[in-house]
Amino acid sequence: MEGTREEGRGTMAGFDLGADRVAVITGAASGIGRALASECAGRGMKVVLADTNTGGLDQAVAELAGQGREGLAMRCDVTIPADLEELAEVTYARYGQVNLLINNAGVAGAVAPCWTISEAGWSSTAAVNLLGPVNALRAFLPRMIEGGHPGWVANVASLSGLLPCAGAAPYGASKAALISLSESLAIELRQCGAPIGVSVACPAAVATPIASSFQTSQDGVRELAESETAAGMDPAEAARLILKGVEAGRFLVFTHACSETLVTERNQRAIAGDAPVSPDWSRIESNR
16 A cells, blocks of 8 residues: 555655545756646646745746646745745645655855865755655644644655765755654654655756855856766756656655765775775766
8 A cells, every 4th residue: 555664674665646535845946846736736746846946936937827737826935934834824724635746956065175164164065955854744744643644755866875975065065964854753743653654765967056156265166066967967867767666666866866875985994994085977877
């Protein structure tokens, strides 16, 4: 049965993203979040889009309306707990339930040697990439658990949370923390018997505007990052693979080929006590 623990495995079975479901997506005005909204709506789900970019939200909802799909947009800053509470209140008032919570909002953060990055540079990245999902969980999970409906939480982390992220430590550290949070969350939901599963997506480069949020004074860094992300996977393909992982009941969801190999090599070095090395990102393919 979907949304329940499989006998003897202690893991969640796959999740049905059907027409009776309600999805809430943060960071939904652009990139992966916007593509996830379109993919969910294409399955007939009712979609709630949240972001600070109201212009992008308006465009996304207009696109859904043009496809005959229903979308509710709300301005929401994930670093402000009251914004998430309001989002939850409005969503439940309108739809009465939430089945899929996707924590996608994220920023790239500061680019520099980690000891030279200011406290503000560290805290601003963690506020969005880690505490943003925490705020969403605090707002939505009590309602989801109380409602008793089958549900799923999908946290969008990054392959950089599983591999060394030299030069962009705040980003890598915040995504690593999000993966750890997701592991704890999955266990805690099983322990309390809630019919809610958890996935954490770890994409590599996806063609999104995230590089524009890099904080750097180094010449050419932002431009290089923007060109590299522009050459990345199409957000629609990343969204499709993330939802495919949810439907299959996967906890860790990779979107790019060779991801598993690089993570395995990193873990083998760690177990052997070897010093970390920078990943060979050129081995990552943009699709499967």
